[in-house]
Amino acid sequence: MRTRPLKVALLGCGVVGSEVARIMTTHADDLAARIGAPVELAGVAVRRPDKVREGIDPALITTDATALVKRGDLDVVVEVIGGIEPARTLITTAFEHGASVVSANKALLAQDGAALHAAAEEHGKDLYYEAAVAGAIPLIRPLRESLAGDKVNRVLGIVNGTTNFILDKMDSTGAGYQEALDEATALGYAEADPTADVEGFDAAAKAAILAGIAFHTRVRLDDVHREGMTEVTAADFASAKEMGCTIKLLAICERAEDGASVTARVHPAMIPLSHPLASVRGAYNAVFVESDASGRLMFYGPGAGGSPTASAVLGDLVAVARNRINGTTGPGESAYAALPVSPMGEVVTRYHISLDVADKPGVLAQVATVFAEHGVSIDTVRQQGKDGEASLVVVTHRASDAALGGTVEALRKLDTVRGVASIMRVEGE
Incomplete structure (x- = not known):
């Protein structure tokens, strides 16, 4: 020495x-x-x-x-x-x-x-x-060293403990967003100004870093699609449970199927209770890495503190x-692939859409027609009605975000649709 x-x-x-x-x-x-x-x-x-x-x-x-x-x-x-x-x-x-x-x-x-x-x-x-x-979770070094000889295709995970604590409380107790946030603040899990966490800025920065390393491509914060979780409601959790799902704020970085581009996004999503991320409780973090040779790897542990x-x-x-x-240095930036970052509109996934509609004959047919016109295939429909008002829940097959956006815009123009109560992606299937 x-x-x-x-x-x-x-x-x-x-x-x-x-x-x-x-x-x-x-x-x-x-x-x-x-x-x-x-x-x-x-x-x-x-x-x-x-x-x-x-x-x-x-x-x-x-x-x-x-x-x-x-x-x-x-x-x-x-x-x-x-x-x-x-x-x-x-x-x-x-x-x-x-x-x-x-x-x-x-x-x-x-x-x-x-x-x-x-x-x-x-x-x-x-x-x-x-x-x-x-x-404390070893993640950067495994991605840029241990998996340097592999091809990473997807990074999917919970990377913010504050938001996971809040959503876990909403799921396990039936609390509303504000009530769960207040508890997180009292326990020291949330800052006095929780904006960076609950609006997804913190997770988006982490997604940019992970995507850059995983795909050997420069990915900046501005390249990451970001949606916060402040609009998630107890009703969303109730719908998720009926589908055998829960709701998590996810960071998702993916390589396109043809390998020619990548995407990076942060947003709330429903995931099946059978998925390991569904059981990540409290302020813990967990990240899945999917690659060609090693398959699916999960990294789990305390994400802050x-x-x-x-x-x-x-x-x-x-x-x-x-x-x-x-007298040496470790690995530096690896951005040789220089893959383009595709816009959110090209992302393909499933969707859960909750509509407030008039409770009268023909509404379902009108709604189904709009989905068909925009190339979005319906998987399941659930309708509940009372006193002239109805709730219509549609779960789609896989479709592009752009197609879903056009569908929702057209639905809002129907006289029989009183409002779009919520839109949530379904991931992890």
Whole structure:
């Protein structure tokens, strides 16, 4: 073992950063044995220097993150501050001044991953980001290393613990969306402003990262179709149960059947209770990877929180530190396939549509005619009526999103259709 320690700077010391610092201190001997050299915390950049941070030498605290990454003697910079700026500039500055980077910044990687990889390659440094997707679950490294010799066709999963907790509560207790959200907030699973989670922004950033790695193609956040889950109702869950399904907010990244393009999307979907994702409860995450040679793989575990995310950060730190000692770098960006990202309209799946209609003869025939005119085949129909009002639930065979959109637009123009109560995709069959 070499005696000169590897110097590590920490950008951010919140829930995740403080846990990274704690593990570096308490597991110092084990980390040194695994890496082949001691690891030294050389500086910690924070916004509030007066806050007490147990176990961290106050002399290491600074508010000047730029000066810290410009020191020139750092081996690794760990970025856990999040957001686009100043994180982007700090990471590129770290590369320029000789440090490799470990990041948990999904938003930045989804938006500017290609530029960050290019900067890392230019300066001969590593960029690792296992913690950016699904917390402690090993997912990035298996995709870009373990499955590097395979052809991945689909990545399907629950990648946001907050939304899974809310939907699980709605399913198991019959609670409405707001009631379930309030409980998630009280228990600390949801932020005071839950928009990034419940509107799908967080999951969409993760989907962009996963699709890019899985399909060797640059996929940006803007390429991901995103729908939130705020409109999911107790009635939707009741309909799902009648079909033997439940509802999850899914990130779905797929290669087209002809292999010529890919899609990436995030939205609520009904999945059969027989599917393993249906049994993922609480704030847990789970991701299915489907490939030619290995078949179907499932990765499951806690997707957020200080300790789980710090575990992923430390795993990357060990890998980067080993590379540093050996004078090598790990795998960088692989975007050689450069496949086009198809629009959502070309996605093909099944649909569950709930309509409020007039309860009178001929309505079903009118509705069925609209579906037929737009090339959408009906699988099942369920109708309930009372006092002149009726609910009509249609489940389709596989059809394109564009065809379904045209169907719904035409249905809304029928005098006998009072409203389209809900539209939900059916996945995982």
